Amino acid sequence: MLKTIFIVVVALVIWICVLFPLDFKEKEYFNTKKPEIVHLFWTGGYDSTFRLCQALIDENKIVQPYYMIVKVDNCKKCKFERQNRGKELETMNKIINHLKKKYPVKSKNLRKLKLIKHIPANSYITNTFYNLKLHNYRRRYNQYEAMCRYANANNKMMEVGTVGIFGQGNGKRPNDGWGTYLRNNLVNNKGNFSVIDPKSPIHNLRFPVVFISKKDMLTIAKRNGYEDVVRSSWSCWFPQNGKPCKKCLMCIDRVIP
Numbered sequence: 001m002l003k004t005i006f007i008v009v010v011a012l013v014i015w016i017c018v019l020f021p022l023d024f025k026e027k028e029y030f031n032t033k034k035p036e037i038v039h040l041f042w043t044g045g046y047d048s049t050f051r052l053c054q055a056l057i058d059e060n061k062i063v064q065p066y067y068m069i070v071k072v073d074n075c076k077k078c079k080f081e082r083q084n085r086g087k088e089l090e091t092m093n094k095i096i097n098h099l100k101k102k103y104p105v106k107s108k109n110l111r112k113l114k115l116i117k118h119i120p121a122n123s124y125i126t127n128t129f130y131n132l133k134l135h136n137y138r139r140r141y142n143q144y145e146a147m148c149r150y151a152n153a154n155n156k157m158m159e160v161g162t163v164g165i166f167g168q169g170n171g172k173r174p175n176d177g178w179g180t181y182l183r184n185n186l187v188n189n190k191g192n193f194s195v196i197d198p199k200s201p202i203h204n205l206r207f208p209v210v211f212i213s214k215k216d217m218l219t220i221a222k223r224n225g226y227e228d229v230v231r232s233s234w235s236c237w238f239p240q241n242g243k244p245c246k247k248c249l250m251c252i253d254r255v256i257p
């Protein structure tokens with residue numbers, strides 16, 4: 001009798017497994033509610049790549065990445081210009097493909113990368129940015145000033161990957177006007193950080209990881225399973241033979257090889 005019952009139970013288990021096969025792969029938690037859209041300035045760099053993963057994987061949000069392919073670092077007559085555009089685009093494409101393979105469900109919320117080829121002029125933002133000595137006040141034009149103009153022109157609240165300005169960074173960067181302004185003006189706005197004064201030139205920017213240091217990012221990435229993604233990011237401004245120069249500010253700031 002017991003043998004008969006055992007055979008019946010085994011047969012029943014096999015039948016259930018055939019009809020409802022178990023998936024032993026790691027399940028992706030997916031929020032069934034309509035997710036928020038995050039508009040993110042992305043370069044393939046360490047900070048912005050971490051934020052992309054955090055929003056997409058941890059927070060189950062739709063992420064619309066933007067990359068400024070237009071020259072934004074300086075005035076037309078200045079010689080200084082970063083030489084990493086090709087490497088950044090290559091890195092972002094690799095990261096996108098990797099995310100699609102590793103997170104086939106969540107990566108559906110990663111929208112196609114938008115290339116910004118033109119940013120409308122805005123004398124108020126440019127002049128105010130310069131007068132407040134934000135970021136690098138020796139130059140009237142830089143990437144943050146360009147981000148502000150683009151976000152304002154498109155009437156969007158857009159995220160940037162600025163980190164460690166509240167004393168939790170690695171201490172290798174100078175305490176400039178940009179960090180001072182953020183420390184004095186950022187407020188917590190529904191779980192994100194922004195300047196609520198509509199007259200501020202950075203009113204349209206959000207700073208979701210401003211309290212996090214680069215080392216904290218690596219810890220979070222390890223814990224949440226996307227350390228491999230942030231490690232594949234690219235930070236160098238002046239690559240040499242396809243490799244980091246190890247001399248520019250981004251190389252010095254980087255906490256992983």
